[in-house]
């Protein structure tokens with residue numbers, strides 16, 4: 001009897017957990033509804049990052065969009081939330097989460113969309129977006145989000161910026177998604193970022209705009225904007241930092257954006 005119990009505990013239980021983990025990782029246990037053709041067309045029309053993907057990766061992108069879109073509670077602040085708004089905000093999340101398709105930024109249950117920049121009740125200043133980890137809310141200005149998508153090479157994309165903040169918190173918040181960023185890579189990132197933040201504050205040359213010198217969280221969010229919109233310059237100027245971010249997010253936009261054959 002004791003032997004049977006030991007077999008159960010030491011062999012069957014770990015085996016069961018491995019099978020469950022494998023099924024979950026492969027997406028077998030969680031299928032989000034696929035996007036409708038018109039939803040797919042909206043994304044294909046506006047999101048350059050999606051246009052460049054192989055058809056297999058486009059399917060993964062769509063699955064992340066679909067899950068994000070269906071799992072979040074959407075609210076408008078002075079604007080009616082339209083389908084395309086949900087799609088485009090979800091596409092920001094998908095772009096960032098392509099390497100972590102099982103992560104849906106679970107803690108952030110509510111997305112609040114403003115028509116334009118808005119005065120934040122918290123800071124009293126005008127904002128294009130905010131992430132509030134205490135209430136699990138991501139706020140975003142629709143006009144600024146669209147502006148970010150219309151200019152894909154200026155390293156200004158408020159959608160990616162706010163999603164990067166959410167991802168940064170999500171990795172630390174105690175829930176099922178905690179710790180999805182590789183801890184050693186994350187530590188490497190923090191160490192390198194300390195040096196870069198110092199350089200920015202002292203007026204030393206840096207690729208990133210000066211706002212990145214605010215603190216670690218802003219540094220990460222700004223770096224993500226450069227990662228996707230100025231990938232080659234980022235890789236050229238700050239190769240070690242680029243390598244670590246690329247490994248953390250499991251993506252390499254500098255490679256993906258290079259013309260074929262180079």
Ligand SMILES: [Zn+2]
Nearest residue numbers: 161165218221
């Ligand atoms: Zn920020």
